[in-house]
Amino acid sequence: MSTLAYDGLAMVGRQLRRVRNSPGLAILTQVMPINMLLFFGYVFGSALAMPGREYRSFLVPGLLVSTAAGGLMTGMFQAAADSHRGVMDRFRTMPVSRAAVPLGQAVADLVVTAIGTVPLLLVGLAAGWRVEGSVPRAVGAVGLLLLFRFACTSIGIFxxxxxxxxxxxxxxxASxxxxxxxxxxxxxTDGLPGRLRTxxxxxxxxxxxxxxxDLFGNAPVPGDAAWPVAHPIAGSLLWCAVLIGVFLPLAVRRYAHGER
Structure with a gap:
């Protein structure tokens, strides 16, 4: 096993133990999206043109992605905490691969996210959301969701x-x-003013x-939207590739050089 893989697995284990030792934070992170589903789905749904169940089908994918975007905040706080408490400085004095520390944090977060997505999906199903597409497309949707979480966590770590x-x-x-x-x-977004919609x-x-x-079969792709939304799968993959390609190397470089 290569040094990067061995050290990376060690860092993943450290981060998972960190989550296990802070169950309150993990529970809060999972409860928030469920509360938002119940609040938005039953309160906002009655105020929009969409009927309640139709809006909840529209909402669940949005909440899944919003939760994935929360990797930015989680990655930022955990990396800052380790830096502030001198943990990162201690790792730099050890024979540990420089890429293993940021990668280990990002991969561990991905594992936690994959497990934590299950309760939100179950509550969504109970609220009326359904997977109306094929199984392979649904699996692709989950894979894309986790890829986006990895991209957001990379930004947060940096x-x-x-x-x-x-x-x-x-x-x-918080911002x-x-x-x-x-x-x-x-x-x-079709009802938003021009610049805000853009x-x-x-x-x-x-x-x-x-x-x-689109992959879950919950709503058609709008044809009159900006390119990333009109071509959502290609747009999502491109966004993820750009974000990971820019911020993950920056995070590794920043960790390797410390305060310099």
Whole structure:
């Protein structure tokens, strides 16, 4: 086994033990999307033109993607906490692959996300959401969701290593809550004013949400939207490739060089 793989698995194990030792945070992370599903699905659904069950089918993919985007906040806070407490400095003094530490955190987060997605899917099914597409397309939707989570976590790890402050990471991470609101995760974008609609449709969350709706068979792809939304699967894969290709190497470089 290569050094990177061996060290990476060790870092994954460390992060999973970290989650196990903080069950309250893990539970809160899973409860929030379920609460939002129940609140948005039964309160907002009655205020929109869509009937309640139809809106919940529209909403569940958006909530899945919004939860995946939360990897930005999780990755940022965990990396900043390790930097602030000197854990990263300690790792740098050890014979550990420089890429293994950021990668280990991102992969461990992916494992936790994959497990935590199950309760939200079950509640969505209980609320009336259904997978109306084929099984292979549904599996592809879950794979795309996890790829997007990995991309968002990569951004968060880089920003956490950059700030090196738990307080700053917490404040900056809280501000990312607005990102799903500037997308089609909760409401259709065709009724938004021109410039706001353009911003929402070029938001990566909108492309991934539309791709999930398409793969799950929940909603047709809008033909008059911006390119990433009009071609959601290609747009989502392109966004993920760009985000991972830019921020994961930056995170590894930032970890390797410390404060320099």
């Amino acid at each position: 920003l956490g290593l950059l700030t090196r402050s738990e307080d700053a990471a917490g404040q900056l991470g 990312t809550f607005v990102l799903p609101l500037l997308s089609n995760a909760y409401i259709p 911003v929402a449709e070029w938001n990566p969350i909108s492309a991934v949400t539309t791709a999930l709706r």
